Amino acid sequence: MRQTVPPTSLCVVNDGSTDDTSLILETLKRRYRGRISILPLKDEGYDIRKVVKNINAGIEAVKKTCANAEYMMISGDDCVYPRDYCEYILKQMDMDRNLAVASGDIEGARHPDVAPRGAGRFIRISFLNEIGGRFPPYYGYEGWILQKALQLGYSIQNYPSIRYRHLREMGGQHGFKDWGLAMKCLGYHPLEILYRCVKYVLMDRRVSVRYLKVLWDYFIYSSVAGAKRDPYYRFFDEEVRSYTHDKQKRRMVRMIAQLPETEM
Helix, strand or coil, X not given: CCCCCCCCCEEEEECCCCCCHHHHHHHHHHHXXXXXXXXXXXXXXXXHHHHHHHHHHHHHHHHXXXXXXXXXXXXXXXXXXXXXXXXXXXXXXXXCCCEEEEEXXXXXXXXXXXXXXXXXXXXXXXXXXXXXXXXXXXXXHHHHHHHHHHHCCCXXXXXXXXXXXXXXXXXXXXXXXXXXXXHHXXXXXXXXXXXXXXXXXXXXXXXXXXXXXXXXXHHHHHXXXXXXXXXXXXXXXXXXXXXXXXXXXXXXXXXXXXXXXXCC
């Protein structure tokens, strides 16, 4: 609310916090009367895979309170943004009408990324409506919307020149649950999976066991369990799978072609 360009409408999804979150929210709701709504959900225990349910619930609530909005921003509960964050991202999206999803970057991110982050992410609502107005209700939703944007001819962007703080340690709580299966259903190429696992294990050996689980789920579990019978396949469309697979294949071929020749 202290942003140089504050939100027209803000929906806070409270999924069963047991501390003083509710009291703080009610105080803020009274202070910014008519601009903040609170959506209380039942506490189902912490599971990173349930975040998408909260996001979809928030999207539906925002549609009712701010029907004519052009952009929607998704934020985590543990993120602190510079005051001009929204203004900066909005200017970029206003200048490029083909830009569907954009974000700043995280201060001190262990793995810099060119893709928009999950928190601090702005989405053009006309694009969101074009793809159904909500995220697929399974893990992999953050990647799906980015690949869907590219598949439909839109652009996406991460802006490292504007950074925000993420107070919770990145990657410490999701446990890589369903990553391998989500990548399989999103159409990730096998070489891309091997490249990513080797790359990140070399960068941080503490995640070695977790990436073994990713490999197991992608190469073994998805085949034994029959990934096509899994509900993921009902929500991650074939167009995105084909697009992602072909794009990553071309990328890996380019990378291999650029490898230096082995000296004899």
